[in-house]
Amino acid sequence: MDYTTFLQILDSTLRLATPLLLACLAGLFSERAGVFDIGLEGKMLVAAMSSGAVAYLTGSAWLGLAAGVATSLLWAAVHGIAAITFRGNQLISGVALNFLASGMTVLVAQAAFGQGGRTPALSGAARFGELTLPFAEMLRPVPVLGPFYAEVMSGHSILVYLALAMVPATWWVLMRTRFGLRLRAVGENPAAVDTAGISVTRMRFAAVAITGILCGIAGAYMATALQAGFGREMTAGRGYIALAALIFAKWRPWGALWATLLFGFFQALAFRPDVVTAVTHVDIPVPALEALPYILTVLVLAGFVGKAIPPRAGGEPYVKER
Amino acid sequence: MAGPVSSAPAIELRGISKRFGTVQANRDICVTVPRGTIHGIIGENGAGKSTLMSILYGFYRADEGEILIGGRETHIPDSQAAIRAGIGMVFQHFKLVQNFTVLENIVLGAEDGPRLSTSLSKARRILIDLSRDYGLEVDPDALIEDLSVGHQQRVEILKALYRQAEILILDEPTGVLTPPEADHLFRILRGLRDQGKTVILITHKLREIMAITDNVSVMRRGEMVGTVATANTTPADLAERMVGRKVLLRVDKAPATPGETILEIRDLRMTEDGIERLKGINLTLRRGEIMGLAGVAGNGQSELLAILGGIARGTGSIRMKGRELDLTGREDGQDRRAQGIAHVPEDRQHLGVIMDFAAWENVAFGYHHDAAYRRGVFSDNAALRADTNAKMERFDVRPPNPDLAIKHFSGGNQQKIIVAREMERVPDLLLIGQPTRGVDIGAIEFIHKQIVALRDRGAAVLLVSVELDEVMSLSDRVAVMFDGHIMGTRDAATTNERELGLMMAGVTETA
Numbered sequence: 001m002d003y004t005t006f007l008q009i010l011d012s013t014l015r016l017a018t019p020l021l022l023a024c025l026a027g028l029f030s031e032r033a034g035v036f037d038i039g040l041e042g043k044m045l046v047a048a049m050s051s052g053a054v055a056y057l058t059g060s061a062w063l064g065l066a067a068g069v070a071t072s073l074l075w076a077a078v079h080g081i082a083a084i085t086f087r088g089n090q091l092i093s094g095v096a097l098n099f100l101a102s103g104m105t106v107l108v109a110q111a112a113f114g115q116g117g118r119t120p121a122l123s124g125a126a127r128f129g130e131l132t133l134p135f136a137e138m139l140r141p142v143p144v145l146g147p148f149y150a151e152v153m154s155g156h157s158i159l160v161y162l163a164l165a166m167v168p169a170t171w172w173v174l175m176r177t178r179f180g181l182r183l184r185a186v187g188e189n190p191a192a193v194d195t196a197g198i199s200v201t202r203m204r205f206a207a208v209a210i211t212g213i214l215c216g217i218a219g220a221y222m223a224t225a226l227q228a229g230f231g232r233e234m235t236a237g238r239g240y241i242a243l244a245a246l247i248f249a250k251w252r253p254w255g256a257l258w259a260t261l262l263f264g265f266f267q268a269l270a271f272r273p274d275v276v277t278a279v280t281h282v283d284i285p286v287p288a289l290e291a292l293p294y295i296l297t298v299l300v301l302a303g304f305v306g307k308a309i310p311p312r313a314g315g316e317p318y319v320k321e322r
Numbered sequence: 323m324a325g326p327v328s329s330a331p332a333i334e335l336r337g338i339s340k341r342f343g344t345v346q347a348n349r350d351i352c353v354t355v356p357r358g359t360i361h362g363i364i365g366e367n368g369a370g371k372s373t374l375m376s377i378l379y380g381f382y383r384a385d386e387g388e389i390l391i392g393g394r395e396t397h398i399p400d401s402q403a404a405i406r407a408g409i410g411m412v413f414q415h416f417k418l419v420q421n422f423t424v425l426e427n428i429v430l431g432a433e434d435g436p437r438l439s440t441s442l443s444k445a446r447r448i449l450i451d452l453s454r455d456y457g458l459e460v461d462p463d464a465l466i467e468d469l470s471v472g473h474q475q476r477v478e479i480l481k482a483l484y485r486q487a488e489i490l491i492l493d494e495p496t497g498v499l500t501p502p503e504a505d506h507l508f509r510i511l512r513g514l515r516d517q518g519k520t521v522i523l524i525t526h527k528l529r530e531i532m533a534i535t536d537n538v539s540v541m542r543r544g545e546m547v548g549t550v551a552t553a554n555t556t557p558a559d560l561a562e563r564m565v566g567r568k569v570l571l572r573v574d575k576a577p578a579t580p581g582e583t584i585l586e587i588r589d590l591r592m593t594e595d596g597i598e599r600l601k602g603i604n605l606t607l608r609r610g611e612i613m614g615l616a617g618v619a620g621n622g623q624s625e626l627l628a629i630l631g632g633i634a635r636g637t638g639s640i641r642m643k644g645r646e647l648d649l650t651g652r653e654d655g656q657d658r659r660a661q662g663i664a665h666v667p668e669d670r671q672h673l674g675v676i677m678d679f680a681a682w683e684n685v686a687f688g689y690h691h692d693a694a695y696r697r698g699v700f701s702d703n704a705a706l707r708a709d710t711n712a713k714m715e716r717f718d719v720r721p722p723n724p725d726l727a728i729k730h731f732s733g734g735n736q737q738k739i740i741v742a743r744e745m746e747r748v749p750d751l752l753l754i755g756q757p758t759r760g761v762d763i764g765a766i767e768f769i770h771k772q773i774v775a776l777r778d779r780g781a782a783v784l785l786v787s788v789e790l791d792e793v794m795s796l797s798d799r800v801a802v803m804f805d806g807h808i809m810g811t812r813d814a815a816t817t818n819e820r821e822l823g824l825m826m827a828g829v830t831e832t833a
Binding site: 175176177178179180181182184185188189191192193194195196197198312320 | 381400401402405411413415417418419420421422426427429430431432433435436437438439441
């Protein structure tokens with residue numbers, strides 16, 4: 001495998017890792033605050049559908065993004081009301097919202113556009129275009145790093161760079177701000193937060209809202225940047241892969257980056273069976289390659305990556321004790 | 323607190339009442355706590371102490387009554403308001419975030435501005451001053467989970483002081499401490515008082531009230547029985563006020579007449595989650611004696627009881643009446659009972675009973691195969707009900723209603739039902755863990771009498787309790803556990819609290 005091919009795979013790794021990374025950071029906010037969210041998948045899906053539809057109708061990718069974030073927030077609000085206000089079972093609420101998303105997206109898209117549950121193909125300003133980073137062509141001749149900069153780092157939509165910037169931003173918010181301290185505390189021991197005179201409910205809703213926004217961006221990216229429009233079940237389990245990556249990352253932002261890049265790399269490999277065959281000298285069927293990220297997910301969830309300690313109050317509705 | 327009148331009492335409660343459904347938790351409570359004193363509030367479980375303090379800390383709102391802080395009427399709708407009024411609370415179960423540092427726990431909720439670094443550096447400076455002023459040394463950068471319970475409690479006190487609390491409420495603060503740690507806490511509290519702070523100590527331990535408080539208020543069944551200067555009262559007098567009748571504080575028992583050896587434990591070990599919980603236990607029990615296992619909770623007592631009771635595995639050897647017991651998990655609690663071992667578990671509500679089941683069903687548990695409770699393959703519910711009725715009468719269980727779900731009985735009556743179930747078969751060995759946890763004084767007296775009576779009928783009793791007073795007064799011999807070892811065994815009549823306290827802290831005589 002030559003260097004150019006390798007860079008091409010890394011380039012597509014970054015593209016494919018972006019929705020996983022956004023969803024993984026989304027889950028990180030929610031779970032660090034003690035609210036399990038199995039509904040990342042559903043939120044991405046509704047965001048993808050609404051952003052695809054709005055981008056097509058308005059011709060603006062940005063309006064599509066706004067619509068995606070808004071619908072995802074709506075889903076997050078329902079989860080918040082069920083899990084925080086009414087202290088319902090967080091897994092059940094998440095699963096129910098996923099089912100609702102799966103059915104509603106196809107139903108609405110079919111009713112609106114009559115194209116078999118798809119939204120019409122997007123083009124031009126209705127899609128996020130590729131940005132060329134400064135000096136990309138100028139630096140290309142620099143050995144090793146030049147092509148890496150031009151091929152891998154440059155030439156993505158703005159949402160890819162946003163996702164990457166969210167990693168240090170998340171770290172800073174969690175570890176260096178008052179909001180982050182309270183958010184982490186509410187996921188570890190909500191009673192400590194409550195007796196300190198801070199509302200547990202408000203903190204958890206804030207976290208769930210951030211989850212909604214990030215899932216919205218992830219879904220909009222799927223429909224308006226990675227692909228050109230919404231397709232039925234287009235998230236294909238990425239919300240669950242993001243949850244596995246979150247465990248892999250031990251609920252840390254930088255870990256989330258590396259974990260989702262790994263999953264993205266496996267997804268990228270599935271697009272280049274020729275390269276895999278050339279490197280391994282084994283003719284691996286494409287479906288087997290496509291299954292790799294999911295197999296990795298199962299392995300992660302089965303605990304083959306060592307012991308990961310989740311936030312202590314995760315999944316527990318907070319009930320004020322006597 | 324802004325500019326209080328210096329002569330005004332720190333707290334004055336006037337006619338506080340609080341009702342939960344049909345339960346009157348507090349009725350017309352009036353109490354005055356002078357500034358710069360340590361004020362004890364004593365009462366049995368359910369007397370309304372915690373409800374009263376929760377009202378003061380803004381967890382509940384009183385139905386009626388007024389709260390005066392520093393002489394002015396204060397409205398306390400939530401904890402934030404209580405903190406603003408200068409009230410700090412140290413809960414029985416600490417409200418700390420385990421994987422945060424001491425500093426992070428202290429600033430949580432009291433940060434200065436949205437950026438953490440400024441809050442943390444300011445807190446670090448203040449913390450150093452507070453530590454020096456009150457003798458509350460603690461490493462600001464240590465993680466809470468790495469600190470001993472005593473140090474965690476200091477963090478809770480520091481949290482309150484950091485919020486400029488003038489009034490500190492401590493709810494059962496010594497329940498989790500070794501005697502030396504409790505002594506240290508008392509020194510800290512005296513220091514706080516001498517610097518003008520007001521301390522309210524909620525406890526059910528008469529000894530602590532006598533040792534440290536200036537005044538004491540006694541509560542009974544939601545009412546304030548009275549407030550007296552501690553110097554003018556005695557433990558017996560306080561106990562009588564708490565219960566409403568004369569109580570025998572000492573356990574009345576004849577000297578033990580130990581018989582043959584019945585239980586021999588040799589080199590018993592147990593590892594759980596990769597941690598060695600029992601590190602070679604050797605212990606011998608004879609008929610007709612009560613062996614008390616003293617120690618701070620979590621030093622292996624629970625594991626030892628669980629293995630003896632057949633609900634946990636271990637390695638080593640246990641001989642009961644000369645016969646080797648199985649430790650591999652092949653024999654269960656049922657088999658242990660068949661060998662004459664009865665077990666009153668420490669965690670009554672999880673292992674002792676099923677809370678939603680009726681009393682008579684709970685009386686059957688573990689003995690449901692008994693011929694007396696059976697008619698062929700069916701259980702004889704009428705016989706069970708009759709037997710439960712009889713037990714309730716003998717053990718003075720109230721209300722004497724076999725059909726009532728266990729959760730509707732008070733802690734003391736739940737325990738009486740379990741003790742009746744396990745004792746009435748006259749076992750050769752009774753394992754009894756925390757027999758009086760959450761049990762009122764009247765029932766404690768009764769349960770202690772039953773344990774002594776069982777001993778006098780020739781049974782051996784292994785008593786595990788974190789209440790050192792209980793172990794010392796009830797046992798004939800005392801073994802102290804620390805970190806999975808037996809530190810030593812002493813004659814209960816000749817040892818003292820200081821000696822046992824040092825052993826509980828892991829200090830050996832030779833060291």
